Amino acid sequence: MTERPDRRSLRLAADHLWGFMSALRRAGVRPAPPKQADFLRAIAESAPRDVTSLYWYARVTLLDGVADLETFDRVFDTWFRRDDIETAVTPPPDERGNAPAPHGGDDGGPPPPDAVQGNGVEASALATTGRRAFGRSDARQRDLMRSLQATWPACLPTISSRRRHPARSGRRLDMRRVWRQARRDGGEIVRLRWTTRPPRTRRLLLLVDVSGSLRKHTSDLLRLAHTAIQAAPARTEVFTFGTRLTRVTAALSCPQVDRALDALSHEVLDAHGGTAIGAALERFLDTPRFLALARGALVIVISDGLERGDCAAMVRSTERLSRLGHRLVWWSPLACSPTYRPITRGMAGQLGSLDRLGGVRDLETGLAEIRRLPTVLAGPRRAAARHWPEPTPTGPPT
Incomplete structure (x- = not known):
């Protein structure tokens, strides 16, 4: 059983954390009050097991980008790179007098910070807010984007006007x-x-996961969404979700991709943070003006499907999206691996609602999946389960 810290230790820990944030402000790194609250809440809900874990808590929640990283590292080393600080970050005990476990464990609390950083192993419940930079596009990415923009129109479904x-x-x-x-x-x-x-293109609805488990793929997935809007500007809608739902169609409508991504960084404030797929899809379906966008549309969800906690909401929402839309396609970066199987409870539960479960992790794999869309549209409904072995859910809900 974890030893309960005394009042003096708790007071010293609180003073040390506030002193660290004050030192950041004096050094020129000024995190907004909501970001400071995220940092303290993360420590209170899941105590860091060592200084490295505390570093990632602070870096993910307090920094907006890499511009201040050198200053941040210097201040952090000054305040925390000492042997006696390990016990100073222990959060206060709960109302029953029990101190929290040193890390997430199996009780439903947040996982270690490396899951927030996007290792693709498990989802995080940690909500972070702030601007995230999505990088600049290189020559190879621009060539692939031109190919994508030319490929989208021929592969999208049509309907009589x-x-x-x-x-x-x-x-x-x-x-x-x-x-x-x-x-x-x-x-x-x-x-x-x-x-x-005459025929007209059906509406295309893209729901893009920007949580921490997809951190290394997020920029390319947003570029993929940008090409869809440029190919069919009047018929495409794009939403992002992590711990909140954000409509980003207007931001991605700018023809210059880097400008569009820069505008997007001001709107998508939950990128590279926690995951709440079921809650985001339910929020989409509970908003009438959003719900109308899914009726008769080709709905594409780009997510690894790693839900945090109970996955029942995600399965229910996926079933409803399948009934509303013309086709429901799910693209997962994990499905690019030849050894991948949809055996988590979330993916196994919703596999019967999908018309296709494909693998997309970058622009190149996205182009390959788009070219497969005509075959999916010509085939029977809810055919994803036919192309995968019968899944058997194992392990805790993810």
């Missing part, structure tokens, strides 16, 4: 134009006019 347009032939006469022409010809019908309903 509601409005009728004049046509040279068809199955329905345009009687108004026929009689108008007849009056010009002395009352004789000498030429028939037709109308038709």
